[in-house]
Amino acid sequence: MPDRSIVWFRRDLRVADQPTFLAAADSDEVLALFVLDPALIAPSGGARLTFLYGCLRELSAALGDRLLVVEGDPVDVVPRVAEAVSASVVHVAADFGPYGAKRDEGVEKALADAGRELHRIGSPYAVAPGRVVKSDGDPFKVFSPFRRAWADHGWRDPADTSAATVTWMDPSDKDGGPRAVRVPDDVAVDAELPEPGERAARAAWRDFLDIVDEYGDTRDRPDRPGTSRMSQYLKYGCIHPRTILADLAQRRSESANTYRTEIAWREFYADILFQRPDSARRNYDRSFDALPVATGKEADAAFEAWKEGRTGFPIVDAGMRQLRAEAWMHNRVRMIVASFLVKDLHLPWWWGARHFMQLLVDGDLASNQHGWQWTAGSGTDASPYFRVFNPITQGERFDPNGDYVRKYVPELRGIEGKAVHQPWKVGVPEGYPEPMVDHKAERQEALDRYEQVKNAR
Ligand code: FAD
Numbered sequence: 001m002p003d004r005s006i007v008w009f010r011r012d013l014r015v016a017d018q019p020t021f022l023a024a025a026d027s028d029e030v031l032a033l034f035v036l037d038p039a040l041i042a043p044s045g046g047a048r049l050t051f052l053y054g055c056l057r058e059l060s061a062a063l064g065d066r067l068l069v070v071e072g073d074p075v076d077v078v079p080r081v082a083e084a085v086s087a088s089v090v091h092v093a094a095d096f097g098p099y100g101a102k103r104d105e106g107v108e109k110a111l112a113d114a115g116r117e118l119h120r121i122g123s124p125y126a127v128a129p130g131r132v133v134k135s136d137g138d139p140f141k142v143f144s145p146f147r148r149a150w151a152d153h154g155w156r157d158p159a160d161t162s163a164a165t166v167t168w169m170d171p172s173d174k175d176g177g178p179r180a181v182r183v184p185d186d187v188a189v190d191a192e193l194p195e196p197g198e199r200a201a202r203a204a205w206r207d208f209l210d211i212v213d214e215y216g217d218t219r220d221r222p223d224r225p226g227t228s229r230m231s232q233y234l235k236y237g238c239i240h241p242r243t244i245l246a247d248l249a250q251r252r253s254e255s256a257n258t259y260r261t262e263i264a265w266r267e268f269y270a271d272i273l274f275q276r277p278d279s280a281r282r283n284y285d286r287s288f289d290a291l292p293v294a295t296g297k298e299a300d301a302a303f304e305a306w307k308e309g310r311t312g313f314p315i316v317d318a319g320m321r322q323l324r325a326e327a328w329m330h331n332r333v334r335m336i337v338a339s340f341l342v343k344d345l346h347l348p349w350w351w352g353a354r355h356f357m358q359l360l361v362d363g364d365l366a367s368n369q370h371g372w373q374w375t376a377g378s379g380t381d382a383s384p385y386f387r388v389f390n391p392i393t394q395g396e397r398f399d400p401n402g403d404y405v406r407k408y409v410p411e412l413r414g415i416e417g418k419a420v421h422q423p424w425k426v427g428v429p430e431g432y433p434e435p436m437v438d439h440k441a442e443r444q445e446a447l448d449r450y451e452q453v454k455n456a457r
Contacts (some may be wrong), residue, residue, distance in 0.1 A: 002028035002171065005089040008074075010100070011033045011124045012093045012237035013055040014198040015062050017158040020091040020120035021165040029169040031085050032063050035078065036071040036181065039099065040231075044359040046187035047327035054196025055236050056183045061161050062198065068171035070178040077178045078411050082116050084177025085169065093237070096118035096129040096270060097365055098277035103151060124234075126155035126241045127269050128272035134266075139275040143381045146271070147264040158243045191327040193361055194232055201233035209247060215254035219262075222319075222330035223404040228259070229328070231362035234266065241266070264365055272380055273366040279379070280369050280407040281350070288378035290456035292449050294346040302345045303438055306337070307355055309409070312435035314421050314430075315395035316340045318384035323406065327361035332398050338375040339389035343446040349376035385450045388443045395421035 005027040013022070024030045034056055041049065060067035062426035070077050076421055082090055083399045090111060095104055108118040123129070132150045133139055140146035171180060194200065208228040209216070218226025233239050241263050248256045273280060283289055294302065305311055317334035329337070334356075341352040353372040357363045373379025393416075402420035406413045411432035412420050419426055428434055 001086060002390055004029045004031065004085050004087045005091060006031045006033050006078075006085070006087045007166070008009055008078060008090050009059065009067075009094045009235075010092065010095060011235070012122075012240070013052075013059050014201070014238050014240070015059070015163045015165075015433070016161060016198065016202075017240045017243050018161045018165075019159045020093060021089045021161040022159055023121045024089075024166050025120060028167065029065050030166040031081070031087060031169045031171065031174070032060075032067045033081055033090075034059075034067055034069050034076070035074045036184070037074055037103075037169060039073070039103075043357070045190040045327075045360070045363065047191050047193055047252055047359060047361040049184075050186040050189055051187060051193055051232055051361050052236060053183050054193075055198075055238060058197030058199065060183065063168050066168040066171060068174065069181050069183055071181050072178055075110055075156055076102055078107050079110040079114055079116070080177045081174070081425075082111060083114060084174045087116065089117045089119050090119060091119045093122045093124060094128060096123060096125075096274045098273070098280060101274075111290070122159075122240075124237055124240075125189045125270055125372045126150075126263070127267060129267075129271040132271065139271065140268075141272075143265065143268050146268050147261060150264055150267060151260075155242055155245060158240065158246050191325055191359075191361070193327055194229065196236075196238070201230070201238035204229060204233065204241055205244065205247070211249065212248070212259055213253040216253075216258045217256070220332045220398050221403065222322075222333050223399045223407075227331065228275050231328070231364075231367075235247075235362050235364050267373045268380075269366040269370040272370055279373070284370070284373050284380060285378045285379040285443050285452050287320045287456045291378075292452060293344075293348045299345075299347055303341075303347055303351055304437065305433075306341055306345060306347075306352075309432050311340065311437075312433040313340065313391040313395075313414055313439075314402075314405040314409055314423065315399060318399075318405045321408040323356070327359055330404075331358075332394075333373055333404075335373060336389050336391055336394050338372055340391055342376045343388045343392075344442040346440060346442070346446065346449065347375060349378065358369070385453070386447055388446055390439060392421050392439070395445070 005024045007024050007030055019098055078090060084152055103325055111118050127150055132146060132153050218224050236243060248260050251270045287441055309317035311317055316337050319329050319337040323329045341347050342349050349372045356368055370379050377385035400418055402418050411429050414429055415423055415426055
């Protein structure tokens with residue numbers, strides 16, 4: 001009987017820089033496995049599912065069509081697959097999210113009961129959550145010292161792997177166990193999605209390296225292609241941040257350093273979620289529980305207008321329509337629309353976060369919930385609550401010619417230049433709404449509500 005092990009892919013859908021392959025290389029035969037877990041599939045929006053399925057098809061092809069896909073609760077199906085192929089070890093990249101960590105504990109126990117092992121090697125991060133701690137062993141709660149300690153901690157060089165690193169087992173040799181299924185068909189979505197998979201990730205990264213040295217100047221401009229658009233590839237592990245950081249290390253520019261800092265934000269939020277899993281659903285700063293939020297029919301109607309991009313504030317509407325059109329939104333505009341939802345409409349941040357998670361192709365629990373909480377003022381390093389984004393001046397500053405707004409809001413295409421950020425000054429075109437709120441008044445209302453948070457401290 002050949003010695004067999006399993007590589008169970010989750011958020012690491014690639015063959016390059018893949019530590020699980022190195023761990024599995026001693027086995028005579030290795031089974032490549034992916035589990036369609038209903039608990040993760042159900043809450044993923046169509047964009048993420050379609051992207052995931054594309055990644056799986058590409059991964060399977062890279063492995064010579066040797067990816068076994070099964071459906072079910074991993075705690076049940078992974079041990080059954082291991083038994084069917086007589087694998088002694090299941091290699092995984094560790095998952096630190098609230099659901100994934102608990103699921104893995106269950107799988108580990110079920111495997112151990114049958115004398116098998118779950119072996120964790122690597123993670124979706126350069127430095128695994130929980131590793132970077134203060135000198136007294138406590139976790140960081142503020143980004144800048146985390147980033148410094150994270151850089152000092154350092155990370156491994158990319159692992160030298162390819163599909164040929166191990167000998168893949170033909171999944172049809174599996175005798176019994178859960179039924180193999182096809183990778184599902186794409187889910188119909190209106191959004192135009194990025195090309196899925198490892199090859200596309202590498203091509204996108206190579207293209208971005210041509211402009212990385214200008215990143216510091218262009219990253220805040222939604223009207224320009226100045227950011228890397230790597231987020232969905234990082235989310236699904238089509239490329240590992242270690243690979244990205246190794247390339248950045250060859251660059252001396254300030255912009256490359258700025259980009260490294262963005263990767264550090266991703267790692268910081270993963271660390272925060274690991275330390276405080278409750279922050280996915282609740283205020284990280286619990287004194288914000290005292291903030292009065294809008295409820296009832298009016299709140300529902302305001303939420304609908306925000307979701308549809310019909311608030312009457314052009315930069316907000318452009319962002320919300322970009323989200324629908326591309327399942328992605330520029331970071332600057334994510335902050336503007338989030339601030340508008342929380343501080344102009346007084347709606348709970350988790351309503352907005354849930355909508356983002358339904359539509360975003362890069363929707364990631366740690367980055368999304370904490371990005372929202374940062375804007376809402378209830379998170380780590382929160383921008384001070386009294387700093388309320390003005391959607392007009394933000395638009396004029398970061399979309400100075402109005403090109404971004406005109407691209408996504410066709411009703412406003414007749415207004416030239418930055419005047420598009422205040423259409424009411426030149427006459428709101430037919431079909432486009434008047435501003436749904438008075439920003440100045442709602443800003444004051446937000447500050448008044450905030451008094452209750454201060455009183456709760
Ligand atoms: P780039 O500017 O090229 O940045 C490079 C990479 O750094 C990104 O791909 C991402 O992995 C990481 N990064 C950059 N900014 C941040 C940040 N603020 N927090 C964490 N990581 C960051 N990012 C997600 O990946 N998934 C989300 O669900 C998500 N939701 C967000 C919600 C809100 C309200 C806000 C304000 C931000 C959110 N972000 C999220 C962070 C950021 O907006 C996106 O990572 C970025 O826009 C992705 O585009 P890019 O790859 O071109 O970014």
